[in-house]
Amino acid sequence: MNRIDALFRHTRAQGRAALMPYLTLGYPTLNAALELVPALLDAGADLIELGIPFSDPLADGATIQTASQQALDAGMTPALALEQVARLRATGVDAPLVLMTYMNPVVQMGVKAFAREAAQAGADGVIVPDAPPEEARPLEEALAAHGLALIYLAAPTTPRPRLAWLARRTRGFLYLVSLTGVTGARRALPPDLEALVARARGVTDKPLAVGFGIATPEQAARVARVADGVIVGSALLRAIAASAGEPASAARRFVARLRDALGP
Numbered sequence: 001m002n003r004i005d006a007l008f009r010h011t012r013a014q015g016r017a018a019l020m021p022y023l024t025l026g027y028p029t030l031n032a033a034l035e036l037v038p039a040l041l042d043a044g045a046d047l048i049e050l051g052i053p054f055s056d057p058l059a060d061g062a063t064i065q066t067a068s069q070q071a072l073d074a075g076m077t078p079a080l081a082l083e084q085v086a087r088l089r090a091t092g093v094d095a096p097l098v099l100m101t102y103m104n105p106v107v108q109m110g111v112k113a114f115a116r117e118a119a120q121a122g123a124d125g126v127i128v129p130d131a132p133p134e135e136a137r138p139l140e141e142a143l144a145a146h147g148l149a150l151i152y153l154a155a156p157t158t159p160r161p162r163l164a165w166l167a168r169r170t171r172g173f174l175y176l177v178s179l180t181g182v183t184g185a186r187r188a189l190p191p192d193l194e195a196l197v198a199r200a201r202g203v204t205d206k207p208l209a210v211g212f213g214i215a216t217p218e219q220a221a222r223v224a225r226v227a228d229g230v231i232v233g234s235a236l237l238r239a240i241a242a243s244a245g246e247p248a249s250a251a252r253r254f255v256a257r258l259r260d261a262l263g264p
Contacts, residue, residue: 004172017224022233026071044259089122119146167204217261
């Protein structure tokens with residue numbers, strides 16, 4: 001069983017949502033993820049989303065854009081990103097690891113080669129925000145051939161028929177974007193968040209994870225009451241940026257507060 005499927009079976013049996021933090025590989029230093037990922041898992045994270053830096057991250061706001069550019073400047077590449085995933089697996093990391101990337105790096109590597117290399121490294125799934133689902137069948141099939149999930153995103157504006165179609169296509173979970181716009185911490189989540197999750201529940205029994213805009217323990221707890229997964233990225237990267245040279249400690253404290261807010 002794919003680690004993602006096993007995770008959600010486990011958390012659903014426990015009656016809780018999975019905590020799913022996002023990191024940009026290569027940030028704040030080239031090899032930082034090798035220390036940050038274990039720290040997040042120690043703090044209670046269930047699944048880690050690992051961003052492969054790209055120069056035109058169109059789904060991401062200023063925080064992740066800045067982290068991506070810093071990582072690129074430090075020398076991070078898709079090949080090195082996959083190497084770091086493999087190194088994490090070699091050190092005993094067994095939690096689900098989901099790669100977030102864009103089509104350009106995938107095409108540059110070759111769709112089949114990317115799928116093969118990602119699987120060999122130990123990834124469990126891939127999120128590609130700019131892959132049009134109507135054109136993503138080759139990527140979907142290449143990943144599936146190696147046991148990897150292609151995870152689709154749905155926006156608040158997604159009509160019900162398309163929401164149902166995306167839910168049928170996605171593997172692992174359906175990524176619900178909580179708001180219209182790019183990633184980034186927000187002072188408040190949209191008032192119709194619960195309605196978005198309810199609409200998705202009406203078309204699928206697959207796990208639903210909510211991301212974009214979640215910044216505080218209170219917001220995470222609100223999402224956890226209705227969704228199967230809580231994705232937090234920009235706010236974590238901001239905590240790391242303000243860590244005064246101790247990113248792993250800052251990340252551990254930040255995620256521990258989120259985990260406490262989600263309950264036992």
